Amino acid sequence: GQQLNQSPQSMFIQEGEDVSMNCTSSSIFNTWLWYKQDPGEGPVLLIALYKAGELTSNGRLTAQFGITRKDSFLNISASIPSDVGIYFCAGQPTLGNTPLVFGKGTRLSVIA
Amino acid sequence: GAGVSQSPSNKVTEKGKDVELRCDPISGHTALYWYRQSLGQGLEFLIYFQGNSAPDKSGLPSDRFSAERTGGSVSTLTIQRTQQEDSAVYLCASSLEGGNGYTFGSGTRLTVV
Numbered sequence: 001g002q003q004l005n006q007s008p009q010s011m012f013i014q015e016g017e018d019v020s021m022n023c024t025s026s027s028i029f030n031t032w033l034w035y036k037q038d039p040g041e042g043p044v045l046l047i048a049l050y051k052a053g054e055l056t057s058n059g060r061l062t063a064q065f066g067i068t069r070k071d072s073f074l075n076i077s078a079s080i081p082s083d084v085g086i087y088f089c090a091g092q093p094t095l096g097n098t099p100l101v102f103g104k105g106t107r108l109s110v111i112a
Numbered sequence: 113g114a115g116v117s118q119s120p121s122n123k124v125t126e127k128g129k130d131v132e133l134r135c136d137p138i139s140g141h142t143a144l145y146w147y148r149q150s151l152g153q154g155l156e157f158l159i160y161f162q163g164n165s166a167p168d169k170s171g172l173p174s175d176r177f178s179a180e181r182t183g184g185s186v187s188t189l190t191i192q193r194t195q196q197e198d199s200a201v202y203l204c205a206s207s208l209e210g211g212n213g214y215t216f217g218s219g220t221r222l223t224v225v
Contacts, residue, residue, distance in 0.1 A: 006154070031212050042116070042203050042216025043155070088154060092212050097162065099145055099171075100212060104154035 002027045006089050006103030013079055014111050021087060021106040022073040029091030032065050032072040033100065037086045046087075047074070079110050114138075116217035118204050124223045125194055133189045133220045137206030144187050145214065146179055149201040158202075161187065163209065194224045 006023045013019055023032070031050055035043035047058050049065035049072060056063055062075045072091075076083055086107050090100040117136040125131050137144050146158040157171035161181045172178070176194075181187040191198055201221050205214035 004154075033212060041218050042205070043214075044216070045213050048213060090155075090212075099157045099160045099168065100214065101157070102147070102155035104152075 002029075002091075002093055002101050004089055004091055004101055004103040006106055008106055009104070010107040010109070012109045012111060015079060015081060017079055019076040019079055019083070019108060020073060021089075022071060023089035023091070023103050024071040025091065026070065028069040028094055029101075030069075030094045031092040032063070033090045033092075034061075034063050034072070034074045035088045035090060035102075037088065037105070039085070043086075043088055076108075079108075081110050081112055084108055084110050116204055116206055116215050118202075118217035118220050120220055121218065122221045122223075124225060127196060127224055128193055130190065130192045131194055131222065133191075133202050133204075133222070135187045135189070135204030135206075135217060137185065137187070137204070138215055139185075140208070141206035141215070142184065142209040143207045143211065144181055145205045145207075146187070146189050147203045147205065149203055149219070151200075155203065158189070191222075194222075196224050198222060199224045 004023045033048045034046045037043040047063040054065040060077045086105040088105045089103040119134045142163045144161045147155040159179045160168040176192045179189045201219040203219045205216045207214045
């Protein structure tokens with residue numbers, strides 16, 4: 001089945017630094033989404049992208065839907081301690097109303 | 113309710129026993145999904161319900177796994193004859209029909225000993 005390759009697997013950064021993570025696939029995806037998961041909770045939607053080339057911001061978060069429809073990135077600017085968690089990319093394949101495919105996540109740790 | 117509710121939040125069971133995990137989706141959400149999250153892994157799709165259509169069971173790892181959704185609302189995921197490799201967090205999500213902005217529950221952490 002379709003797979004999403006998410007990198008990096010983990011990151012340790014200083015508070016105030018910018019962060020970048022990305023997802024790639026060998027298949028085209030119709031929609032790209034980014035979720036964040038806090039410990040003991042389910043993932044929460046951060047940003048949804050629906051068109052190739054789309055660049056969308058949500059506060060300090062910016063995400064882009066790649067032109068080839070096979071990749072997406074998420075940037076976090078000026079990180080703060082509450083940014084700690086696991087970030088997942090997710091994509092919806094082009095074949096109809098199919099369930100989201102998720103990457104393996106990027107575990108972010110912020111050092112104050 | 114306001115969100116997706118899952119119960120129990122934690123379950124420890126002996127190898128070989130059956131377990132049932134429950135999911136209450138957001139009222140009005142016609143789509144319901146079960147995913148499994150193993151340690152260090154992403155979310156693995158298990159099964160998908162959409163309205164009155166036949167469920168998409170393509171992600172179920174073996175015939176020990178089954179799920180049903182009664183009255184288009186509450187769903188139960190059943191694992192028979194549990195094995196240690198079934199230990200994981202089982203996440204349920206719901207969405208509006210055709211929507212991909214899933215709302216997840218907090219999950220059930222299953223430990224098979």
